[in-house]
Amino acid sequence: MSFIVKRCLSTSTAKNAINNVTIIGGGLMGSGIAQVAAQAGNNVTIVEVNSDALKKADIGIAKSLERVGKKLHKDNPNDAKNFVEQIRSRINGSTDTKSAVQDADLVVEAIVENMKVKHDLFKTLDQAAPQKTIFASNTSSLSITEISSVTNRKDRFGGLHFFNPVPMMKLLEVVRTENTSDETFNAMWNWGKAIGKTCIKCKDTPGFVVNRLLVPYLSEAIKMVERGDASAEDIDIAMKLGAGYPMGPLELADYVGHDTTKFILDGWHEKFPDNPLFEPTKILEKFVKEGKLGRKSGEGFYKYN
Numbered sequence: 001m002s003f004i005v006k007r008c009l010s011t012s013t014a015k016n017a018i019n020n021v022t023i024i025g026g027g028l029m030g031s032g033i034a035q036v037a038a039q040a041g042n043n044v045t046i047v048e049v050n051s052d053a054l055k056k057a058d059i060g061i062a063k064s065l066e067r068v069g070k071k072l073h074k075d076n077p078n079d080a081k082n083f084v085e086q087i088r089s090r091i092n093g094s095t096d097t098k099s100a101v102q103d104a105d106l107v108v109e110a111i112v113e114n115m116k117v118k119h120d121l122f123k124t125l126d127q128a129a130p131q132k133t134i135f136a137s138n139t140s141s142l143s144i145t146e147i148s149s150v151t152n153r154k155d156r157f158g159g160l161h162f163f164n165p166v167p168m169m170k171l172l173e174v175v176r177t178e179n180t181s182d183e184t185f186n187a188m189w190n191w192g193k194a195i196g197k198t199c200i201k202c203k204d205t206p207g208f209v210v211n212r213l214l215v216p217y218l219s220e221a222i223k224m225v226e227r228g229d230a231s232a233e234d235i236d237i238a239m240k241l242g243a244g245y246p247m248g249p250l251e252l253a254d255y256v257g258h259d260t261t262k263f264i265l266d267g268w269h270e271k272f273p274d275n276p277l278f279e280p281t282k283i284l285e286k287f288v289k290e291g292k293l294g295r296k297s298g299e300g301f302y303k304y305n
């Protein structure tokens, strides 16, 4: 990843309305979104809070691309290496939000799940980005309408909700608000298809489709551990072997990140206090307080090295 924002003309995506994509936040999700966009031929800029965070994103992307490259070029390590380098060369890093959106056709926000922090960011972005730029949030649970309310481009604003790990998960939820124009929705939808995802259309309802079903399931599994109904390991084995899920719910909660799940549940509990599905869980409180955020911090229900 180059640390200087420098655009080059991409011929492979000339027919596509969206060529230049800026991703704000290069964490778990942002780095995956940057990777798949670059793999599809987009010029990508990742914005992070400092150069260490950019370096971490770059390392994560390189590791993930190596796995993809090995599969694509099984018999030719040189081609695999070139593949990784070619995709990485399309990704730039920046710590300057304003200059990083100057040429953007699309900005995808993937920062912390907190309305105030997202509002502060989008106010800045709205002033800095050209009129044509479409804004999208990768929020897991917040209202896209509410996030967009601080901008003057509510018609050019929607949700693009990816799944973790982005390079492997095929789904993209494309969310439109009452204000999202047809043109914006179609551009987001076509971009989703161009980067290889299967898109579904969602209204701006809490959790869209997947998280409205998944988060209460994860939360109930955590409460089962709290109640001592079964161990984390046994619950995970049960759901893998008894329900055919690729990961058990506690493994998956570690994978998603306990800070993210806690933000989602807290937000919904505040908005819908009578819904028992959104009641806070003691284990999540404790994990987040202790910095045990799951796989990304090295520990959650399980330990990772």
Ligand SMILES: C[C@H](O)CC(=O)SCCNC(=O)CCNC(=O)[C@H](O)C(C)(C)COP(=O)(O)OP(=O)(O)OC[C@H]1O[C@@H](n2cnc3c(N)ncnc32)[C@H](O)[C@@H]1OP(=O)(O)O
Pocket (backbone or CB within 6 Å): 064, 065, 067, 068, 071, 139, 140, 162, 163, 164, 165, 166, 167, 168, 169, 211, 214, 246, 247, 252, 256
């Ligand atoms: C909360 C949010 O808003 C919404 C969400 O994101 S909810 C979370 C949604 N995600 C899920 O439910 C994930 C469920 N888990 C899975 O689908 C699978 O366990 C998994 C794809 C993550 C990993 O698969 P698994 O078989 O367990 O492990 P592993 O053998 O390491 O990987 C399988 C393949 O994926 C590839 N892979 C896994 N992660 C990868 C990554 N980050 N980059 C590139 N390739 C990757 C591996 O190279 C491997 O490829 P191969 O089979 O061709 O060799």
Ligand SMILES: NC(=O)c1ccc[n+]([C@@H]2O[C@H](COP(=O)([O-])OP(=O)(O)OC[C@H]3O[C@@H](n4cnc5c(N)ncnc54)[C@H](O)[C@@H]3O)[C@@H](O)[C@H]2O)c1
Pocket (backbone or CB within 6 Å): 024, 025, 026, 027, 028, 029, 030, 047, 048, 049, 053, 109, 110, 111, 112, 113, 114, 121, 138, 139, 140, 141, 161, 162, 163, 164, 255, 256, 257, 260, 296
């Ligand atoms: N974790 C998941 O499984 C998942 C899945 C889908 C959607 N989401 C959503 O995606 C968003 C990001 O989640 P994540 O898991 O990638 O979080 P993360 O903590 O891994 O990454 C967030 C990144 O944003 C950076 N950041 C924070 N403020 C910033 C700013 N003002 N400018 C630039 N960078 C900034 C942080 O340094 C961090 O690296 C959240 O809204 C979350 O709800 C998460």
